[in-house]
Amino acid sequence: MNPDLAKIAALLSDPTRSAILLCLMDGTIHPSSELAYIAKVKPQTASFHLHKMLDADLVSVEKHGRHRYYKLKSSEVARVLEQLLHIAPKTAVNSLNEFREKSAIHLARTCYDHLAGYVGVQLTNALMQQGFLTKTDMNFDITAKGRIFLEELGIIEGNIRNSRRKFAPCCLDWTERQHHIAGALGNALLENLLEAGWFSRIPKTRALKVTPKGKLELKKRFSIQL
Amino acid sequence: MNPDLAKIAALLSDPTRSAILLCLMDGTIHPSSELAYIAKVKPQTASFHLHKMLDADLVSVEKHGRHRYYKLKSSEVARVLEQLLHIAPKTAVNSLNEFREKSAIHLARTCYDHLAGYVGVQLTNALMQQGFLTKTDMNFDITAKGRIFLEELGIIEGNIRNSRRKFAPCCLDWTERQHHIAGALGNALLENLLEAGWFSRIPKTRALKVTPKGKLELKKRFSIQL
DNA sequence: TTCATATTTCGATGAGGGTTGTATTATTTA
DNA sequence: TAAATAATACAACCCTCATCGAAATATGAA
Known part of the structure; x- marks a missing residue:
């Protein structure tokens, strides 16, 4: 019916990508190596995911020297993530507490x-x-x-x-x-x-x-x- | 970091499930056979997906005779779907026009x-x-x-x-x-x-x-x- | 130039998940 | 009671896609 809803949701559905996006929700820029470390994957893997999200206009990059700094493309993306957390199951409490700190x-x-x-x-x-x-x-x-x-x-x-x-x-x-x-x-x-x-x-x-x-x-x- | 964001997004990321949810966005109840027809899959497949969404509290059922009528569990779910459509790529226009009618x-x-x-x-x-x-x-x-x-x-x-x-x-x-x-x-x-x-x-x-x-x-x- | 660091590209691997055929249960109709 | 319909349960198949090692590219430092 509307294939794009599924596509955009698929981008958010991967644990590595959602970890990256959650990290970027603070609105600041982060180098890809840091995002890889936070998501607990190798730099190659993070790079792979960041490119997918670039193509989909979820994030944007700035090059400074040999670093590439990523941030959320728009506040609308942040809003969607917030909304999704609203309907996330209650079992989230423990991990949310960790994350909060x-x-x-x-x-x-x-x-x-x-x-x-x-x-x-x-x-x-x-x-x-x-x-x-x-x-x-x-x-x-x-x-x-x-x-x-x-x-x-x-x-x-x-x-x-x-x-x-x-x-x-x-x-x-x-x-x-x-x-x-x-x-x-x-x-x-x-x-x-x-x-x-x-x-x-x-x-x-x-x-x-x-x-x-x-x-x-x-x-x-x-x-x-x- | 927060595994539940990915989990809930994964539920929305399948074309069949998103087609079903989009159909349910009108707020009315639909029998599973109708949802299967709309999503263009066999009844078994639709049933499989509806169960997943039931477990995740995205939809709810009412039994009437041998029919089972499904609807969205809460208005929050509808709101998330709307938000997701906001950031869906612009190529969506064509399919949206079809859907609108x-x-x-x-x-x-x-x-x-x-x-x-x-x-x-x-x-x-x-x-x-x-x-x-x-x-x-x-x-x-x-x-x-x-x-x-x-x-x-x-x-x-x-x-x-x-x-x-x-x-x-x-x-x-x-x-x-x-x-x-x-x-x-x-x-x-x-x-x-x-x-x-x-x-x-x-x-x-x-x-x-x-x-x-x-x-x-x-x-x-x-x-x-x- | 040579080395170190940051990031990307390519290719192989493997796991997870969607689809469907067949079979089963529940309910209505004759 | 028998037949038909709605929906679910189980199992096999298939295919996408995330992951990571190896190698390549790019930038900065010595």
Whole structure:
């Protein structure tokens, strides 16, 4: 019926190729030798697979000297991989835990324009535990106590409510399989925490670096240990 | 690294299985003999593949007499298939055109809560051609002329603007590869056109039926021929 | 030029998986 | 009860494709 769906899926179906793509999901560039090492195959084999994925526009290359650096061709590819992880069987938990430790992108990253990853989920949970945030259906809302807390951070509820975006919808985290805060509030939180120096952006990546100050504050205020 | 991504992709990577899944994307139930016929394989083969997909929670069965009816297990599966079609090579156009004619879901369907498919895209284009709608970046906006037109349909701009959703963002259509109207305006349009009797919902499906009245109006007002 | 490193090409091997024929079970019809 | 239909189970065949050794190419260093 549509042979191309099968073709593109076949490209993702090989363990070596999926390991490579998963590694490239951090948005940064990687030399082929590193990808071979991560996928636990010989360089010839990795080269073979990278060429297949080049032809299919899944990845792209940049030559620098005798190295060739590979990266994902588009954010759409990353999105497909995320979606596939959503419906992957639950037995993934163990290997996901291993994987999580290996890559910064699982610790803290941006999801569109808000905070996601382990820190994003933990912060959401902590805000609820402390009675700053409530969850109803698929949306969060802030309490009177929460309003005061946010103002300390420099976030004025009124300003956010005035924007045309949804206030604070749930967003499902693919590594954590739990919800975190999205929408206007999620964005305001991220912007303010960046400005406050808890996190810094890692260039060309959706990954965030947790600064020493951020580590301290997260532990002190929310008992989040990294 | 994460073996399950490869496993789930492997399930989608077989032409027979992808043909079956694509057929099931209309949301309705199908007996296994029909799926075998569509995938152009013997019943044994289809049965073999359906079992694999059952084990992986991609599809589910209902027994009725000596028939077994299959359907997609969840909307998440449908979403993954849509995403995969996005990054499928452009050579898909021909086969997509064939496929389009075979299934009502390509003509008109709901996408979340707004109108999509061939009709959704054509209607969006017609509204722009007639100067009712303008497109800037990733959002649509209505003109003074458009405001009057919408009021005839019973849509009051003020009511929509007050909702907290985005007004009228673009949404990419996977069968048409063009944009259609989403957001608050997209929803209002769909609701009003359903009420006006241009379309009717097909139960248990995201597909929409274009009523005789709808066919007439679409041709008269927008020169959309079905 | 000579050596070392990074990557690719070619060729042989072998495993995994899709297809189908035959047989079996379950259900409906006569 | 017998015959017909829907679907599944088992087994043999076949074929694609990932893998890796050996060799070739390309770049950089000494």
